[in-house]
Amino acid sequence: xxxxxxxxxxNALTRDPGPPPDGGLKAWTQACxxxxxxxxxxxxxxxxGVFQAYYTSELGLAPSAVSWIGSVQTLGxxxxxxxxxxxxxxxxxxxxxxxxxxxEAFGVFMTSLCTQYWQLFLAQGVVTGVGCxxxxxxxxxxxxxxxQKNRILAVAIVVSGSATGGxxxxxxxxxxxxxxxxxWVLRVMGLIMVAIGCLTxxxxxxxxxxxxxxxxxxxxAFRESTYSLYCVAVFLAIWGQFYVFYxxxxxxxxxxxxxxxxxxxxxxLMNGLGLFGRVIPAYFADRNFGPLNTIIPFPFIxxxxxxxxxxxxxxxxxYAFASLYGLLIAxxxxxxxxxxxxxxxxxxxxxARMGMCFSFVGVASLTGPPLAGALIQAHGGNYLYAQMxxxxxxxAGGLVLIAARISSTGWVLVSRI
Numbered sequence: 001x002x003x004x005x006x007x008x009x010x011n012a013l014t015r016d017p018g019p020p021p022d023g024g025l026k027a028w029t030q031a032c033x034x035x036x037x038x039x040x041x042x043x044x045x046x047x048x049g050v051f052q053a054y055y056t057s058e059l060g061l062a063p064s065a066v067s068w069i070g071s072v073q074t075l076g077x078x079x080x081x082x083x084x085x086x087x088x089x090x091x092x093x094x095x096x097x098x099x100x101x102x103x104e105a106f107g108v109f110m111t112s113l114c115t116q117y118w119q120l121f122l123a124q125g126v127v128t129g130v131g132c133x134x135x136x137x138x139x140x141x142x143x144x145x146x147x148q149k150n151r152i153l154a155v156a157i158v159v160s161g162s163a164t165g166g167x168x169x170x171x172x173x174x175x176x177x178x179x180x181x182x183x184w185v186l187r188v189m190g191l192i193m194v195a196i197g198c199l200t201x202x203x204x205x206x207x208x209x210x211x212x213x214x215x216x217x218x219x220x221a222f223r224e225s226t227y228s229l230y231c232v233a234v235f236l237a238i239w240g241q242f243y244v245f246y247x248x249x250x251x252x253x254x255x256x257x258x259x260x261x262x263x264x265x266x267x268x269l270m271n272g273l274g275l276f277g278r279v280i281p282a283y284f285a286d287r288n289f290g291p292l293n294t295i296i297p298f299p300f301i302x303x304x305x306x307x308x309x310x311x312x313x314x315x316x317x318x319y320a321f322a323s324l325y326g327l328l329i330a331x332x333x334x335x336x337x338x339x340x341x342x343x344x345x346x347x348x349x350x351x352a353r354m355g356m357c358f359s360f361v362g363v364a365s366l367t368g369p370p371l372a373g374a375l376i377q378a379h380g381g382n383y384l385y386a387q388m389x390x391x392x393x394x395x396a397g398g399l400v401l402i403a404a405r406i407s408s409t410g411w412v413l414v415s416r417i
Contacts, residue, residue, distance in 0.1 A: 017207055020148045026205070027146040027154075033200045034158035037139040040193050040200075041104070041132035043165010045074055046245055049267040050170045051124070053249035053260060054177075061117060064373030067246055069125040071366045074242070076129025077136055078362030084355065088138040091210025094201070100134025101197040105190050107131055112186035133362075137355050139200070144341040144354075145207045152291045155338035156282030163278060163330065166271025174264045221353050227343050229404035230292075231357045233397045234336050237299045239364040240393030241329055243372040243386060244306065245270065248322055251383055256315050266318065270326030277327040278334025290417040291339035292405050298332035299398035305329075306391035310384055342417075368393075 021027045048070035055066045087096040107127030114120045140158055147154045169189060176185045221227050248270065249263035285294035305325045312318050340357050372386040379385045409415040 017209075020146050020151075020207075022146070022148050022150055029203060030143050030146050030205065031154045031157045033203045034139045034143040034154075035161040035164070036196050036200050037135055037204075038159055038161030039165035039168070040101075040161075040196050041077060041136045041165075042159070042162035043169055044104075044108075044128070044189070044193075045070070045077055045132065046162050046166035046271055047169040047173070047267070048073065049245050049247075049249045050173045050264050052246050053253060053263045054173075054182075055120070056250055057253055057260060062373070062377065063247070063250060064370050064377055065117065067369040067373040069121050070246060071369050072121065072125035073129035073132070074365035075362040076126065077132040078358040078360075078365060080130055080133025080137070080362075084134045084137050088141050088206065089208075089210070091206070093138050093142065093204075093206045096134050097138055097204070098201055100131045101194070101201065102131070103134065104128055104131025105194050105197070108186055108190040108193060112183040112190070135197075137358055139204065140337055141341075141354050142204060142206055144338075150286055151341060152285045152335065152338035153279070153282045155341060156278050156334040159334050159337055160275050160278040162333070163271050163273075163275035166274070167268055170264050170267050170271070174261060174268075221356065224343070226404050226408040227353070227357075229400055229407055230340065230343060231360045233299075233400035233404055234340075234357065235360045235364045235397070236393050236400060237302075237332060237336075237397030238361050239368040240306075240390040240397070241299075241302055241332070242365055243369050243390045244309075244325055244329075246369045247372065247376075247383070247386070248318070252315070252318055254381065255383065256313070256318055258315055258318075262315070266322045269319065270322045273323055273327040274330035274333070277330025281331040282334050282338060285335060285338070290415075291335055291342050292401070292408070292417045293415075295332060295335040295339050296398060296401045296405065298329065298335070299394040299401065302329040302332065303391040303394035303398070306387055306394065310387045 052063070052066050052070065055061045055069075056063050084096050084100070087093060104127075107123050107129075110123040110127065111120065114123055140155065143154055143158050144151055172189060172192075173185055176188060180188075245267070248266050249260075252258040252263040252266050253260065281294050281298075282291075285291045302325065305321065305328065309321050309325075312321050337354065340354055343353075368390075372390060375385040375389060376383055405417065408417055
C-alpha cells in the first residue's frame with residue numbers, strides 16, 4: 001500500500017508545469033510545510049544548547065566531547081543533502097523524506113534510552129542527524145521550485161522554522177525535565193516530530209517532473225566562480241557562528257554563575273528573536289537589494305558581537321548579547337539557502353546544487369563547535385580563545401562573500417544580485 005502511494009505521487013507530474021506560480025494557496029502552503037520540516041529538523045539541532053548544558057553540568061561530560069554529538073548531528077543534517085537533494089530532482093522525494101522522518105524519530109526515541117556517551121553519540125548524533133538531512137534539503141529545494149520573485153522570502157519563511165523549533169523544543173525540555181525526567185522528555189519530543197511529519201508528508205507536493213538522468217554531483221557548478229566562492233564563504237561563516245548557540249548556555253553557568261534554567265532562557269531568546277531576523281532581511285532582499293548583497297553585512301555584524309562577548313561578565317550584559325546575536329546572525333541563516341538558490345538558473349538542478357553546498361556546510365558544522373570546545377579546554381575553561389577564533393572565522397567568511405559578489409558583477413558598486 002505504501003509503495004503504491006509513493007509511486008502514484010512520484011509519477012503525478014510527467015510534463016513541465018511551466019513557470020513557478022510565485023504565490024497562491026498551494027505555493028504558500030508548501031512554504032508553510034517547509035517551515036514545519038525545518039521546525040522538526042533544524043529546530044531540534046538549534047536546541048542542542050540545552051543538551052550541551054545538561055550533559056556538561058549534570059552528567060559531567062567534557063564540553064568538547066559533548067559538542068561532537070551536536071556537530072555530528074549537524075553534519076548529517078547537511079552532508080546527507082548531497083544525496084537527498086538529488087532525490088528530489090530524480091523524483092524520489094517521498095521515498096527519501098518519509099524514510100528520513102522515521103529515522104529521525106527512531107534516533108530521538110533511542111536517545112531516551114541512552115545512559116553512556118557512545119550511545120548518545122550514535123543515537124542523538126549520527127542517527128538523528130541522518131534523519132534530519134534526509135528531510136531538510138529536499139524540502140527546502142522543493143519550496144524554491146514554486147517561487148521566483150518571492151523566492152528569498154519563501155525560503156526565509158521555511159528556514160525560520162529553526163527559530164520556532166528552537167523556542168518550542170527547549171521550552172519542552174525546561175518545563176518537563178524536572179517533572180518527568182530526561183527519557184520521557186525525549187519521547188514527548190519524538191511524538192511531536194512524528195505528528196508534524198505526518199502533516200508535512202500529506203501536504204508537500206513536488207512541482208517539477210523528474211530528471212532521472214542528472215548526476216548526483218553537478219561538477220559543472222564548481223566552474224562557476226561565484227558558486228564556488230559562495231560555498232567557501234558559507235563554510236567559513238557557519239564554521240564560526242554555531243559555537244555561540246552551543247556555548248552561550250555553558251558560558252552563563254560557568255562564567256556568569258547563572259542557573260541551568262537561565263541558560264535555557266538565553267537560548268530561547270536567541271532563537272525567538274531569530275524569527276524576525278530571518279524574515280525581515282529576506283523581504284528587503286526580494287524587493288530591493290538582492291540576496292547576495294543583503295547577506296554580506298551579517299557575518300561582519302556577528303563577528304563584532306562575538307568580539308564584544310569577550311567583555312561580558314554580568315547576566316544582564318549576556319542577555320543583551322544573546323538578544324542582539326540571535327536577532328542579527330539570523331539574517332545570515334535566513335538568507336544563505338535563498339541566496340544559494342538564486343545562483344541556480346536551471347531549477348531542475350536545484351536539489352543537487354543545494355545539496356552540494358550543504359555538504360560543505362556540514363563539514364564546517366562538524367568541526368566548528370568541537371574546535372571551540374577544545375580551545376576552551378586548552379585555555380583552562382576560559383572562553384577568550386574560542387571567541388576570537390569564532391569571530392575571525394566570520395570575518396573571513398564575509399570577505400569571501402564580497403569576493404563572490406565581485407566575481408558575479410565585477411567592480412560595480414550598485415548592482416542588484
